[in-house]
Amino acid sequence: MTAPSPNWWKASTCYQIWPASYKDSNGDGIGDIPGIISTLPYLKDLGVETIWLSPMYDSPQKDMGYDISNYEDVYPPYGTLDDMDNLIKSCHDLGMKLILDLVINHTSDQHAWFLESRKDKTNRYADWFVWKDPRIVDGKRLEPNNWRSIFGGSAWEYCEERDQYYLHLFVKEQPDLNWELEEVRRGIYKSAIEFWLDKGIDGFRVDTCNLYSKDITYPNAVVRLHGEEHQPAFDHFTNGPRMHEWLKEQREQVLDKYGDVLMVGELPGTDAAEVLQYVSAEARELSCVFDFDVVMLGTATHAGGKKHHTVRHTLPQFKEAIRKVQDLIRGTDAWTTVFLENHDQGRSLSRFATDKPEWREQAAKMLAVLMCTLTGTLFLYQGQEIGMYNHPESWGVEELRDIDSLNAYNDVAKRHNNDPLWCKKAMKGLQLVGRDNARLPVQWDDSKNAGFTTGKPWIRVHDDYEAVNVAAQIKDPNSVLNFYKKMIKLRKEHADLMVFGQDFSVWDFHDQDVFTFTKSHPERHGEKLLVFLSFSDEEQPLHYPTGLDKVKKELLLSNLNEGEEVGKYLSPWEARVYLIKESVLNGY
Template identity: 70%
Template structure:
């Protein structure tokens, strides 16, 4: 009896496109859907099976499309519904699937539902958002509680028209929907989900999908940030009491009508036991999840941690976070993802390896090797395949576009009265972990603006585009781009081990190297293992051989050096197929 065919979203390699910075087709300086369509052959050649397109919906762009004013239309800067239909068709014609972003915790404050809701307390959509009366203290109006927005400041915004505050967990222009109301959920299912599945999309990356259910008593959060008016309140809105009920309802009432729809959930602030409640196959809620422990290293998503307070992690912490994500599938029916970059994170070379020009390309291949050998659905972010890096240190606050970064900078400025040393710390934090790092335009060639646009780009193109670009790497057989192609081929050839195997770290406490194996005692691989050696150091490192691999027949599958020797050279990677 043969093994069952795995779901398409388990075996595929996905590529995230953040449209504004991907490829501009009409010279207006903003990436668009036609630009993406023009690169589909490139993505196919890379080995991509799934394209994830970040929000392209109609939006005032207060949070780069995550503030949606119309779920059923495309923002004019990105194209038209006809363009999106063409993208769906061309992806399918080339054997690729398409995921859209599903942003349904909140809408834009320009959405027709909110414009109606804010008019007064008696209109038919009056309760579609979360409204509360002011708290009066000494005759002065205050927000209903002390919750801090994820982007800083109060999570409540006053509307004079209605005489109440509304909740926004993100920027003020993103009011949270009231999921407690059945008619709200049905409208979301109809307009945001069914509309696109009817047009042929294959699934969604589900934005902040553990935030819908809040503690409806809206109590004050405990004070953990002394001297600050607004406090982190994640305990009252992350993994709330009705989350599982609603995700099951969504699956049963909507998704089941369309077959094997992929729902890739974003689950910030969630431990492994809680993740399983969302993603075990039998619960039928999410297909797989993004676990954030790796990209949160150094405290990025700790309660109230500011950008300038994020610190450099050590390699054992990195291994532990990788292990948590890998162990999610061990002995369970759950599925996970493997990623190091997305639109909300700094570039992986800077965060987890080195952007030193001496080692940059070698380190990019090393991280490609790591990701290519991890269990779960592999997600690559635009530009990662050519080794794009963080913004240059020479850039100042005037180049920053993201409201999260700007809020962080201005928070430090106001809290510390513009003291120059504090502003330097704020800027250092932004350069290290800001979302802007991932949002500089993709470098397609060495022409002006890196071939991203023939016009003036909406955001400055990285200064290194003449050195790091697709066209030059296409011509170089040893480039990071061509290494990624080989790595994806190996991942697919040995999928039973690389994609589905059990993960084991062998040198957990080593601070400079990472050795792990992948094993799958089924489907003809009982006597085989993948053995991966990685260097995270500028110095030569010894090899740490697992006991059962010593003296065994080993076939070198891939390496980022021409002739692997007795030791690991700086930032070296190699993968062996071991016959036990």
């Protein structure tokens, strides 16, 4: 059996919703599912065809719902199973699809499976999680190895009832499931996957989907952080030996029963050759994946570095990261994705462009042009379409809610005895890449709390909501929101080149201020797409690809306001998209 072609999800424009911060319908300060349903016409008008809903499952919320205590129920502040049924129906009634987060590397320590597993070594669920005996050295009880949690500290937690340690690659309240056990896999498939596909959802974004298979000898990790007790162990739990076997099993035993199910994987720390093994159409494991090279620019977190080591990347590094993602489809049967934001990243405007007031709207439109002209399934994150940006540098640690960010800050503060300069350094890194930047409430209008809630919001609303909000931008024909609508529409009209284009070529790789690329499609008879993007506060010259400076070009779109004409040079943060016809490409 092969998947139908073309797959519905390839040309889909997807929109990620972080439920806690999206829209509150009942005034308790937390977003909810009825709030989401109320905005579906807005998303439809934007051009969204698929919604990705981040975890809404029942959870103690130690890690914002990525610690699931019941896959088959909803976190009460978000709503009920009936609300989810209504959301699924409402999406489908509007011709939209809905995908959910699939979090099956670990559960919450409050999940019934783990509560039973921790009781003793002989109960039905005893081996459903990764348990290891302590090492005894000089009469002292030590952890099974030196692995460091992805969120910092030890990856092991002692359980007195069993006199054993359990593995948690994330916080201690997120014990890792033992995928080696077939009974565990069957339990996951039934409770986390089939339950929701039976309700009619259209697929999943698969959380940390290359971590299930570990090196079952559990050796010590190589020392990379000198002087540290716990060491990054990605080599021993990323892309492990049975990953492809299990993903094939999942597709053949479960997903195939439901037709063309979208499975978009989160695949950090994976090189291009290995990514292909996951997303090859022939392999039939994942539909596509998020490549993190772009959003990890300037950080050292994957190598075990700290957030206060964050630096500003260069434009050539940015171009290279995008080239890697675009080249995934070159000569292969794979598919790729386009994204610059999600719930784990700082806002793209602050990270990759500028959030200076004088250039912010122009820069947001320039990034819209970049995203909509790249090949792959397009993913937008809530608030990106209005140009939301990172929280102000003046905010203190008391405004943060994310456990990863708080752990990072407290680690620095503890190591350096709360030295104010070190604490300032920690906050500077978090202001650029901290996860709370993406989790601030969506700014719907200029009323109190930005129209997100009538109550007290669970996290502070951005100070600039009166200037940046949906209601104001709907009325303004030159707004970022209306530009995104125009750009998404253009992407659909020119899908062959924009969505499915091939031969992505960067023409000014070393230029620190301008990004120029071309794309073509074999079935478009030699037409080319030519894109110029300015990443500068100053006017910049155009770097025309060889032979294209004098040929006739049709300007499909620029991000200048109505009435403004493109000139000889690129104005600050300007973007242009040209179409060059076959008749002028002879000999090109």
